[in-house]
Each structure stands twice: as structure tokens, then as C-alpha cells.
Amino acid sequence: MFLEQIVATSVCHSDLYHLFEYMHPEGFPTVLGHEAAGTVESVGPGVTEFQPGDKVIPIFLCQCRECRFCKSPKTNQCELAWTRVCQKIMASVESRFTCRGKRVLQFMGTSTFSEYTVVHQSAVAKIDPAAPLDKVCLLGCGICTGYGAAVNTAKVEPGSTCAVFGLGAVGLAAVMGCKDAGAERILAVDINSQKAEKAKAFGATDFVNPKDHNIPINQVLAEMTNGGVDYSLECVGKVEVMRTALESCMEAWGVSVIVGWTDMYDIAIRPSHLICGRTWKGSMFGGFKSKDGVAQMVKAYMDKKLMVDEFITHNMTLDQINNAIDLMKDCKCIRTVMSVSPQ
Incomplete structure (x- = not known):
């Protein structure tokens, strides 16, 4: 101590x-x-x-x-x-x-x-x-949690399509992580349209407000991406958004990561959401070994490689x-x- x-x-x-x-x-x-x-x-x-x-x-x-x-x-x-x-x-x-x-x-x-x-x-x-x-x-906490969820947990690949749900600090860091990992398209999802420009400053290519559509947001994203995104990251901490993020992934190979914290409710999904090929993961502190990861992230910031x-x-x-x-x-x-x- x-x-x-x-x-x-x-x-x-x-x-x-x-x-x-x-x-x-x-x-x-x-x-x-x-x-x-x-x-x-x-x-x-x-x-x-x-x-x-x-x-x-x-x-x-x-x-x-x-x-x-x-x-x-x-x-x-x-x-x-x-x-x-x-x-x-x-x-x-x-x-x-x-x-x-x-x-x-x-x-x-x-x-x-x-x-x-x-x-x-x-x-x-x-x-x-x-x-x-x-x-x-x-x-x-926040930046490592979101950034690491993209690069360490989801393992976003170059040329991929990603969706990030929730644009607080964790979500914006996830957007930044997707960009640094080489994602070609990053869809930032939030019910506050005032966050659109901030998301694009961190690397988002598209902004989607669920309130602007009269169909479920997972259907909107599927239409925008020819069937669903390769990776989705839920950064809100609400179980209904966690399910939506999973459903927004490509059914055959999509990876969805739960990043937002909550321990208050259960999640209900249909088995077919996973059986057909999706992967569902959780991420604590962005998958970083904490002491080592923080030191690395500080170095990246000092080297002007991290916002x-x-x-x-x-x-x-x-x-x-x-x-x-x-x-x-x-x-x-x-x-x-x-x-x-x-x-």
C-alpha cells in the first residue's frame, strides 16, 4: 500500500x-x-x-x-x-x-x-x-476501455465495417480504436445528433440516430452495410442496446462486444442469433493488462499517436x-x- x-x-x-x-x-x-x-x-x-x-x-x-x-x-x-x-x-x-x-x-x-x-x-x-x-x-478508465474493446477484444481488422453504440467517452474511444485498427467504415450510433461531429472527429464515417428512423436500428444498419457490420461495440450499458448491437452484426461472422457496464438486468436473445455464426464477447477495461496497458497508452499519447x-x-x-x-x-x-x- x-x-x-x-x-x-x-x-x-x-x-x-x-x-x-x-x-x-x-x-x-x-x-x-x-x-x-x-x-x-x-x-x-x-x-x-x-x-x-x-x-x-x-x-x-x-x-x-x-x-x-x-x-x-x-x-x-x-x-x-x-x-x-x-x-x-x-x-x-x-x-x-x-x-x-x-x-x-x-x-x-x-x-x-x-x-x-x-x-x-x-x-x-x-x-x-x-x-x-x-x-x-x-x-x-474510459479511453482504455473503449479503445481496447475495439483493438484487443473485438480485434477489428483492416477494411472492416464497424458500428459503435453510444458516443460518450467510451464510445468515442471505441470509434478511435476502430479507426486505428484500419476499419474502412465506422457507423456511430447515438440518440443525440449533437454528437455527430464529435464522432467524425474521432474517425466515424457515418452517424445514425435511431430516432430518425421508423424501423429498428439493426435493420437500418443492415440496409446500410449489405447485411450487417463485421463488428459492433455496445458502449451504453443497457441490455436492450446490447441485443440490438448483436443483431446489427453480419449473421454469418459478426462479432459484437459488450463494453457498457450494468449488473441490473438479464438479456434475452434467440439462440439462432448465435448459432448461425455470430460471436458475443464482453470486455473489461478494454482487455488491457491494466498496469502494462495504461503505461503503453500514456506512451502512445506522448508520442502523439493517441487522442x-x-x-x-x-x-x-x-x-x-x-x-x-x-x-x-x-x-x-x-x-x-x-x-x-x-x-
Whole structure:
């Protein structure tokens, strides 16, 4: 464990999901926030990978590098993560936060809406000391999640056709991932037409608003692509959209990836949707081995091979957190970055 000073943090929809949608009664009180960057303030016994002054990004998904999952190329999961974070309440089993003598939960093992937080060394990535923390903080969740879902999980191929459902930060990152993977056509799908130009800036070739059509959107996409897309990515977190994304794929070989998080409802599909040849996948943190992947993505950004600044629509300070949450709740931002401490 070590103490980290948070320099910058942003609001992700997963914070709102916990606060306004899932609302598990055992998940409160909690300090939210999991998309951030900061510096190591001090280290505890047994910490050998970090030292005070290191620039780091905390990550909600561990990478201990020692368990059978970490050693396997088949997954980016880590057995240690399953023992440290209780998925039911989206909080650490242990917490070093207290308020007026009472325990406060640590959200996703990070809790970055705070000037300081205590994190496990398996859930932190050391990054380039020259990286601007008020920009690369976004790589702690949303951008890696969407981008990796396209390049790591879907494994989008050059010349292919893709559809991305939902154009928040995760969806826009998925669009960017499809473009970088060489997709020839990328259809961006959202019910907010104001996001069309933003999607095209990240690489979308077409924008489709389901509200503009009187037939199901999967039929619209099938007509636009001669039977369906090669790859679809659902970045909304709604089960009905997950099914639609699957149905939008080419029946014989389409690959659909569930990226948006929810644990509230079941999905119902017809077996023939898969039997004929479609593949349905899930993607956690874009399939990145967390510590390694974040460091790689920061390097790509520093090498000007990855768009990050373009996701930031608002800048605030931590005492404006309620305003930042309202912007996300009202779909009036892509990402709001809050300054917590000076770099």
C-alpha cells in the first residue's frame, strides 16, 4: 500500500451508475472517483515498485503479475482483484477512509474524489514523468476501455465495417480504436445528433440516430452495410442496446462486444442469433493488462499517436464536483477534468 496525492480526476459514468442507478444499500457511504492521476506521497512496507514523487495512474483493475490470470494471455483479469474489491457494492473489502469516526467505503479500490487516497501497488501504473496528469488521468478508465474493446477484444481488422453504440467517452474511444485498427467504415450510433461531429472527429464515417428512423436500428444498419457490420461495440450499458448491437452484426461472422457496464438486468436473445455464426464477447477495461496497458497508452499519447485532449470538454476544481456530476447526468459533456492538487 502507499499514499497517493491526487492531482486530477474526472467523472465517469460508472460513478453515476453507482450513485443514481444501482444504488446498492450496502455501497454507501463511499468516496467515488476512479479515473485520475497523481503522485506517490509515501510508500508502506513491502512496496518496491514505487517511490515518493513517481507519477502514477490508479486503476480499478489489479495486475499482480503473479497469479494464473495475470500470467495467461487469455485474460486481463487478476485473481487478487477478486479478493480486494467486492463487486456487489463496487468497493474495497478494506478501506482506510473514515469520516467523524465512521468507516467510509473506497470505491473500486481507488476513491479519487479526494486529495489523497491509499492504493495497493498492484492497482497503480507508473507513467512517464513528463506526462500531463490533467490529461492522462482519462486513461485510468474510459479511453482504455473503449479503445481496447475495439483493438484487443473485438480485434477489428483492416477494411472492416464497424458500428459503435453510444458516443460518450467510451464510445468515442471505441470509434478511435476502430479507426486505428484500419476499419474502412465506422457507423456511430447515438440518440443525440449533437454528437455527430464529435464522432467524425474521432474517425466515424457515418452517424445514425435511431430516432430518425421508423424501423429498428439493426435493420437500418443492415440496409446500410449489405447485411450487417463485421463488428459492433455496445458502449451504453443497457441490455436492450446490447441485443440490438448483436443483431446489427453480419449473421454469418459478426462479432459484437459488450463494453457498457450494468449488473441490473438479464438479456434475452434467440439462440439462432448465435448459432448461425455470430460471436458475443464482453470486455473489461478494454482487455488491457491494466498496469502494462495504461503505461503503453500514456506512451502512445506522448508520442502523439493517441487522442486524449479532445475528450475533455470542461475543466473544474474538486469543490465543483456536484456541477461536474450534473454535466455528466444531463449528457452535456464528454469528460470533465477536475483539478485536485497542483502538479
